[in-house]
Amino acid sequence: MAEEITQNAIEIKHLSRKEKFRMVDALWADLLSEEELLESPTWHKKALQVQYMED
Numbered sequence: 001m002a003e004e005i006t007q008n009a010i011e012i013k014h015l016s017r018k019e020k021f022r023m024v025d026a027l028w029a030d031l032l033s034e035e036e037l038l039e040s041p042t043w044h045k046k047a048l049q050v051q052y053m054e055d
Helices: 002-013 017-032 042-054
Strands: none
Touching: none
């Protein structure tokens, strides 16, 4: 598995900037499709609350 990830990382370096952004978009879309499985850590909620209080 680690070897496969390393190989993929090497291949990513050869992509254009536009292709890399497309990959990021695809990853986000995939993660958001399982949004109910994502759990936000407590520190994140607190950081957001502080940010909104400052604005």
